[in-house]
Every structure is written in C-alpha cells, then in structure tokens.
Amino acid sequence: MSQPAERYIAHATLVANDVLAKHAADVDRQARWPSESLAAVAQAGLLGLTVPATLGGAAQGPRTFATVLSTLAEQCASSGMIYFMHICGTQVIAGASNFGQRDDVLKAIAAGKHLSTLAFSEKGSRSHFWAPVSQAKAAGDGCKLSADKSWVTSAGHADSYVVSTLAAGATGPTASTLYFVPKGAPGFTVAGQWTGLGLRGNASTPMKLDNVSVSSTDRISGEGEGFGVMLNTVLPWFQLGSAAVAIGIARSAVNGTRKHLSEAKLEHLGQSLSSLPNLRAELAKMQIITDTQSAFLNHVAGKMENPQPDTMLAVLESKAAATEAALEVTDRAMRVCGGTAFSGRLPVERNFRDARAGSVMAPTSDVLYDFIGKALLGIPLF
Ligand SMILES: Cc1cc2nc3c(=O)[nH]c(=O)nc-3n(C[C@H](O)[C@H](O)[C@H](O)COP(=O)(O)OP(=O)(O)OC[C@H]3O[C@@H](n4cnc5c(N)ncnc54)[C@H](O)[C@@H]3O)c2cc1C
The missing domain is CATH 1.10.540.10 (Acyl-CoA dehydrogenase/oxidase, N-terminal domain)
Incomplete structure (x- = not known):
C-alpha cells in the first residue's frame, strides 16, 4: 500500500x-x-x-x-x-x-460537502435493477422523469441521486439512461419510512419521481447507454463494496463472540464460556471464514486495479462469497452467544440482522450464482 x-x-x-x-x-x-x-x-x-x-x-x-x-x-x-x-x-x-x-x-x-447515492431498483422490476420499467418522456431539450424507486439508500439525505429510467426512445428493456437529480428537485420525494430488519440507519426508503424535469446536460450516461455504465462502472465497485461491508460485519461478529466467550462466566465451575472446546472451535471457524474472505476481497480489488481476462468473474464471485459468508459467521455467532445474543443484549445480534441485507441486495446471491455459472460455461449473462 x-x-x-x-x-x-x-x-x-x-x-x-x-x-x-x-x-x-x-x-x-x-x-x-x-x-x-x-x-x-x-x-x-x-x-x-x-x-x-x-x-x-x-x-x-x-x-x-x-x-x-x-x-x-x-x-x-x-x-x-x-x-x-x-x-x-x-x-x-x-x-x-x-x-x-x-x-x-x-x-x-x-471537500466533504456532497453525498451521492444510486436510485436504480424499481417497484416494477424488483431486484432486476438493470431493467427499469419507468421511461423518460422527451420535453424540450431534456426529459420528464416519473418512476417508483423501491429502495434508495440515503433517501432524503443525499445531496444528489444517480437515477435510471428507460431512455425516451428506448427499444429494449435495458436501453436506460442515467441522470443526475439533485436533492429537492420539484416532484422528487421520499415515499415512506425505513424500519428495516437490519442496516436500520441507512434510510433505504422508496422514492417517487413525478414529472421531474431534467435537461440534456443532467445526463450522466449516453442516451440509452445506462446499462453499459451499470455493468462496467457500477457493478465492480458495488460488488466490492458489498463484500467489504459483509466482511466488516463478520469481523465485528468474530470480535463480539470472542469478547463474550472471555467474559461470560460459569460461576459454579469457576470458568468462563471460553472453557468449552466446542465454542472455541466455532470461534475458530468464524475466524477462518472471515480471514479467507478478507484475502479474497484483497485479491479481487487487486484484479480491479490490474484488470485481467478473469477479473469480471472474480468481481461477480466477491459479493456472493462474502455476503453468504457473513450470513454463516453471524449465524454461528448467534448460536455460540446463546440466549444472551437472542435477547438482543450483544452487538452480534445487530451483526446478524445487518448481514441479512447483503445477499438480497441486487444482484442477489441467487442471480450471481446464475451469472457465475453462465460465465464459466461461456453463456451470455443477459
Ligand atoms: C438495505 C437495502 C438497501 C438498498 N439500497 C438500494 C439503493 O440504494 N439503490 C437501489 O437501487 N436499490 C437498493 N436496494 C434494493 C436492492 O438492490 C434490491 O433491489 C432489493 O433488495 C430487491 O428486493 P425484492 O423484494 O424486490 O426482491 P425480488 O426481486 O422480489 O427477489 C426475491 C427473491 O427472488 C430471487 N430472484 C430474483 N430474481 C431471480 C433470478 N433471475 N434468478 C433466481 N432468483 C431470483 C432473489 O434472489 C430473492 O431471493 C436496497 C436493498 C436493501 C435491502
């Protein structure tokens, strides 16, 4: 470094x-x-x-x-x-x-004065974010955008949003255009409240665009070329970022479990929970899984910095591998930390809830497994 x-x-x-x-x-x-x-x-x-x-x-x-x-x-x-x-x-x-x-x-x-985010997922196409069902309507030198965005992290807090819609003259389901829409644009509103199972601080509420005016200079992809930007620019950073968040959560679960095993007492035996070999073995497995994912993440990030023919395959693998691993590590943490974790008195319970989001955020693990299988077999992804 x-x-x-x-x-x-x-x-x-x-x-x-x-x-x-x-x-x-x-x-x-x-x-x-x-x-x-x-x-x-x-x-x-x-x-x-x-x-x-x-x-x-x-x-x-x-x-x-x-x-x-x-x-x-x-x-x-x-x-x-x-x-x-x-x-x-x-x-x-x-x-x-x-x-x-x-x-x-x-x-x-x-300068630390502007927060951005992505507004891709739509009610109509669910986790298939690459295929918005909303379509821009041509108006003067620009467009009017109307869309039901189903989940937008930082909704109402971000200073601007990268918004996808089908281009005004789109001929297929992926012929989208990306627009820069600033916070407070007339017709652009937060449509709900966020009370998720996990990641409860990230304001991932729906947002509605109702005839929001954008000019041609607000376009941040070529007309009808949003899909290419999603695939070539967003996907690698998104995959890497999802994996990094999952690994952070897994590390926290390992540390929280280690702390609990050291501190929780079996007073009648004069010992702590760490005296139980099965719990120590569980902790060891959690550590191995987390370290393995950390090493793979570093490997994939290195491949992004020095692209090779198999970089995209590794990028696709990274999110599926790390988010599923975080599910396993946090599930083990919940078992090892017993009723104390179940009662919500330990941070591992938050780790467990937070980890659930990664595998259902698009591209979901199911979709990634299909993409990876197709890539290995030489079948086009779309
Ligand atoms: C915390 C959080 C934050 C988010 N933030 C954003 C954001 O900032 N911007 C944004 O654009 N989106 C965001 N999303 C949305 C996210 O990317 C997904 O679009 C959303 O989670 C999909 O939920 P759904 O119920 O519509 O899934 P569905 O599409 O209904 O999926 C349901 C199940 O079907 C499976 N499935 C779907 N399609 C296939 C397929 N082709 N093959 C096999 N299985 C399939 C899925 O794996 C899943 O298990 C966020 C989601 C969460 C949970």
Missing part, C-alpha cells in the same frame, strides 16, 4: 473506533440517520477517496476503498452502506465526461 493509502486507512480506523462505534447501537435502536458518523467520515476526507487529485480528491483505488469500507462497516454497517453507495454514485459521476456539473460536484464531494 502507498503512503497516502495508509494515511486514509488510518483516518478510517480512527473515525470508526472513535465515532462510528460510539453511535452504532443508538442508530440501530432508533433506526435513525447516523449524522455524527457521516460528519466524521466527511471531515476525515473519505467522501472524496476515489475523486481525482486534480479535483481535490484522494485518487485512491479499489484496494484502499475496500479496506476503508470494511473498517467503517465493522463498527457501523449502516454508515458503511451509506458510504459505499456514495462511492458508487461518485464513480458514475467521475466517468460522466459530458455531464456539465461533473467537476463542480466532484470538487464538492472531495
């Missing part, structure tokens, strides 16, 4: 341990926006982690991103998820060379 990379990882560690750890339980309990944590992340210069240096950013790549994100998510998975959707949005904006406000928005992100 380069010196700047290590500096940003050190910042992330400090912010995670000093701020995110302090507020995570309350954020989860109240299902509230983690304002203190996001302010600290912005203050530490992490919002602009991947923004080019010429625009004031840290110009870091996938490996630093994965380490920074898993460090944040280990202490507060909700904050990690918000941060990771922000980086996905930032990457789309950074690649949008024809977008009029590109440099100004990226400068604001680098």
